[in-house]
Amino acid sequence: MCRLNLCKEYIRLLKVIVFFLLTVLYLSITVPWALAHNVLLTAYVEGNSVFVESGFSDGTSCKNAGIEVFDPSGKKLLEGKTNEQGEFSFKPSQKTDLKIVLDAGMGHRDEYTVPANELQDIVIGNQATGTKDAMPASTTESRKPTGIAETVAQIDPKEIESIVDRVIQKRLRPLTQLIAKSQCKTKFSPTEIFGGIGYILGLMGIAMYFRYRKGGKS
Amino acid sequence: MHISEGVLSAPVLLTGAAIMMAGCAVGLKKMNYDRIPQVAILSATFFVASLIHVPIGPSSVHLILNGIIGLLLGWAAFPAILVALTLQSILFQFGGITAIGVNTVNVAMPAIICFYMFNYAVRRENTFISLGAAFVCGFLAVFLTSIMVGISLVFTGEAFVEVSKLVVIAHFPVMIIEGIMTAFCVVFLKKVKPEILGVAHVPVKSM
Numbered sequence: 001m002c003r004l005n006l007c008k009e010y011i012r013l014l015k016v017i018v019f020f021l022l023t024v025l026y027l028s029i030t031v032p033w034a035l036a037h038n039v040l041l042t043a044y045v046e047g048n049s050v051f052v053e054s055g056f057s058d059g060t061s062c063k064n065a066g067i068e069v070f071d072p073s074g075k076k077l078l079e080g081k082t083n084e085q086g087e088f089s090f091k092p093s094q095k096t097d098l099k100i101v102l103d104a105g106m107g108h109r110d111e112y113t114v115p116a117n118e119l120q121d122i123v124i125g126n127q128a129t130g131t132k133d134a135m136p137a138s139t140t141e142s143r144k145p146t147g148i149a150e151t152v153a154q155i156d157p158k159e160i161e162s163i164v165d166r167v168i169q170k171r172l173r174p175l176t177q178l179i180a181k182s183q184c185k186t187k188f189s190p191t192e193i194f195g196g197i198g199y200i201l202g203l204m205g206i207a208m209y210f211r212y213r214k215g216g217k218s
Numbered sequence: 219m220h221i222s223e224g225v226l227s228a229p230v231l232l233t234g235a236a237i238m239m240a241g242c243a244v245g246l247k248k249m250n251y252d253r254i255p256q257v258a259i260l261s262a263t264f265f266v267a268s269l270i271h272v273p274i275g276p277s278s279v280h281l282i283l284n285g286i287i288g289l290l291l292g293w294a295a296f297p298a299i300l301v302a303l304t305l306q307s308i309l310f311q312f313g314g315i316t317a318i319g320v321n322t323v324n325v326a327m328p329a330i331i332c333f334y335m336f337n338y339a340v341r342r343e344n345t346f347i348s349l350g351a352a353f354v355c356g357f358l359a360v361f362l363t364s365i366m367v368g369i370s371l372v373f374t375g376e377a378f379v380e381v382s383k384l385v386v387i388a389h390f391p392v393m394i395i396e397g398i399m400t401a402f403c404v405v406f407l408k409k410v411k412p413e414i415l416g417v418a419h420v421p422v423k424s425m
Binding site for chain 1: 222224251255262266301305306310411413
């Protein structure tokens with residue numbers, strides 16, 4: 001008799017649990033996986049600048065958040081704030097690894113390191129513009145008014161290289177952005193969610209196992 | 219409520235870890251084997267609840283549900299929340315691994331405070347009293363968690379009043395939602411399964 005009652009109790013409890021799980025499932029399907037509370041930061045090099053993009057994991061941008069850039073020794077190089085789109089850009093002053101730290105307040109923080117080898121070309125380009133004062137853009141511009149024939153005559157491999165470089169970078173920009181965006185994980189798959197629930201139930205199983213082993217011994 | 223890796227200083231992290239361990243020890247000691255499924259289910263609830271977010275202004279906040287967890291589990295809330303937070307930080311990168319101690323304390327401590335404050339009021343026969351108490355319980359749990367986040371961030375140099383204000387304002391809608399949810403849960407459990415509310419108190423009474 002007692003057993004039957006217990007059985008009924010468990011069935012009732014089970015009903016409550018199933019109802020709850022269904023509600024959660026329903027919510028998780030209807031709420032379009034807009035998941036929050038995790039800030040993301042990614043950066044890529046383009047031209048002479050490093051572009052930083054930030055956002056919350058639900059896809060909203062991280063406006064007016066503080067950005068700090070450090071060199072490998074921990075010295076702060078510069079700081080700034082992201083704009084309305086959660087973007088920030090700066091010109092690196094040295095070709096070492098750059099650690100970019102985003103602080104969105106309330107304990108939200110992420111960091112991203114731009115490796116030195118990605119900066120190699122950029123810094124060299126930067127130095128060239130600084131020292132030789134022979135910026136490819138300005139030379140081509142200054143040459144525009146003069147005839148085509150002259151341009152063809154004076155063409156030199158270095159200039160071609162820099163022009164090709166610029167065009168390729170411009171063409172590749174959407175691709176770079178896409179890769180940068182896909183690098184930061186913005187969505188959590190149901191696999192992970194159910195996996196987590198599975199872990200918890202598994203822990204429960206282990207605890208129950210020990211309980212019954214103990215019960216068996218005594 | 220998830221403080222990321224590298225935000226907090228070492229003393230804060232260590233203090234958080236120490237309190238977390240003590241809380242878990244008490245929780246595991248007080249938790250009897252019959253309540254393991256209940257603890258596991260509420261742990262899973264907490265794990266999933268953090269994924270349901272409420273968009274407010276520039277940021278967005280998620281449900282915490284520590285009011286109802288505290289109410290139903292008492293001290294066992296500590297291990298339940300620790301397990302859920304650990305899985306969240308591993309699977310979703312919510313909060314840092316080193317900050318688990320602080321995050322657990324920030325969520326579990328208010329749960330236990332609310333448990334002691336509203337334990338008896340919620341159990342009362344009078345539906346209105348228990349309904350009101352449950353609402354305040356859910357509300358206050360989130361409020362206290364916001365304050366605790368503010369306290370943990372003070373030591374990193376952010377001004378306490380400013381940060382607390384920001385966190386409390388950001389979580390205000392969550393407080394209301396959780397208050398209502400806690401009230402509904404209590405009424406529902408009272409009707410469908412009053413033993414759950416009763417059972418949760420037995421171990422504490424016996425201590």
